[in-house]
Amino acid sequence: MNIGMHLYGMLKDRKGATMAEYAVIAAVLILVAIVAFTSLGSTIVAKIEALVAGM
Numbered sequence: 001m002n003i004g005m006h007l008y009g010m011l012k013d014r015k016g017a018t019m020a021e022y023a024v025i026a027a028v029l030i031l032v033a034i035v036a037f038t039s040l041g042s043t044i045v046a047k048i049e050a051l052v053a054g055m
Helices: 003-012 015-053
Strands: none
Touching: none
């Protein structure tokens, strides 16, 4: 098989592009989850500390 034809076939195949798109979406969702949980965790810790200090 000619290397040029092989590369053309890889570029024409959309499975790799779709998989890359899903990887980008998954990475963005993971980043959003990390930021949300970090922010939420800080808020919860502050509330618990305030509750303990009030006892």
